[in-house]
Amino acid sequence: MPLIVFQTSRLLWVRLAALLFSCVAFSVAAHGAILPHGGMADWCIFCWVFSFTCTLLVLLVEQFGLQARAPVSWSNFPITVACYAALLSLSASIIFPVFFLKQQRPSGEVRDYRIVSTVFSCLAAVAYMGEVSLSKARPGEVAGYMATAPGLLKVCQTFVACIIFILISDPVLYDHHAALRWCMAVYCICFILSMAVVVLCIGEWTGLLPIPFSKFLSAYGLLAAIMYLTATIIWPVFQFGKNSYRTSYESKTITAAVFTALNFLLYLADLAYTARLVFVTV
Structure with missing residues (x-):
C-alpha cells in the first residue's frame, strides 16, 4: 500500500479549515435547524454543499498528486472554485440569519442550531477569502x-x-x-x-x-x-x-x-x- 505524505502549508491548512467549517454549517442545518423546503433554505444548503464538495475534490487531487491527470487547468481551477465558494458562503452568511433567525424568530434548540450554522458559515467565508488571498497572483509573478x-x-x-x-x-x-x-x-x-x-x-x-x-x-x-x-x-x-x-x-x-x-x-x-x-x- 503506497505511503501518502501530506505536505503542510498555509494554503493546505486554510483549505482544511474551509472544508471543516462548510461541512459543519450544512450538517448542523440539516440535522436540527428544521428548515422549510425550497427557497432560501435550499440556496444556503447548496452554497455550503457546493463549497465543501469542490474543496474536498481540490484537496484530494493535490494530496494524491493528480494535477497532471486532471482534465482542467490546475493553475486556474482551484482559485476559481475558492472564489465562487467565498461568494456563495458570504451570501449564505447574510441570507441565512436574515430569513431564518430575524424573520422567523425560532426558539429553543432550533434557534441554537441555526446560530451555529450561521457562525460556521461566516467562518467558512473568511477561510475561503483567505484561500483566495493566498492563491492569487503576486505582482511580477507568472500565473494562470x-x-x-x-x-x-x-x-x-x-x-x-x-x-x-x-x-x-x-x-x-x-x-x-x-x-x-x-x-x-x-x-x-x-x-x-x-x-x-x-x-x-x-x-x-x-x-x-x-x-x-x-x-x-x-x-x-x-x-x-x-x-x-x-x-x-x-x-x-x-x-x-x-x-x-x-x-x-x-x-x-x-x-x-x-x-x-x-x-x-x-x-x-x-x-x-x-x-x-x-x-x-x-
Whole structure:
C-alpha cells in the first residue's frame, strides 16, 4: 500500500479549515435547524454543499498528486472554485440569519442550531477569502489568468449577474418596457461572455479563439463596460421615473439597480486591470 505524505502549508491548512467549517454549517442545518423546503433554505444548503464538495475534490487531487491527470487547468481551477465558494458562503452568511433567525424568530434548540450554522458559515467565508488571498497572483509573478485580478473579477461579475437574474425573474420585472428588456439583454450577454472566459481558462481552450486571447479580453471588456453603463442608467430611469409602471416589488427593483451599478464598477475595474495586465498564462 503506497505511503501518502501530506505536505503542510498555509494554503493546505486554510483549505482544511474551509472544508471543516462548510461541512459543519450544512450538517448542523440539516440535522436540527428544521428548515422549510425550497427557497432560501435550499440556496444556503447548496452554497455550503457546493463549497465543501469542490474543496474536498481540490484537496484530494493535490494530496494524491493528480494535477497532471486532471482534465482542467490546475493553475486556474482551484482559485476559481475558492472564489465562487467565498461568494456563495458570504451570501449564505447574510441570507441565512436574515430569513431564518430575524424573520422567523425560532426558539429553543432550533434557534441554537441555526446560530451555529450561521457562525460556521461566516467562518467558512473568511477561510475561503483567505484561500483566495493566498492563491492569487503576486505582482511580477507568472500565473494562470484566473489567479489575476481580472480573472477574479470575472467570477464576481458572473455571481452578481446571477443575483440580478434571481431578483428580476420572480416576478418578471423587465417585460413592461423595451428599455428594460434591453437591460435584461445586457445582463444575459455579459454573463454568457464572462462565464465563457472562465470556462475557456479552466479548460485551457483559449487557443481555440480566432483572435489572440488578450485582444478578445480587451474588446469584450470595453463592450461590457459600455453595455453595463447603459443598463445602470436605463434601469432606474424606467423603473422609478414619473411614467414608470409601479409594482409592489420596488425593493427588488431597487436592489437590482444597486447590483447593476456594482457590476458596472466591476467591469470598469476589469477593463482597467486588463489594460495593465502584462503576465497572462492560461
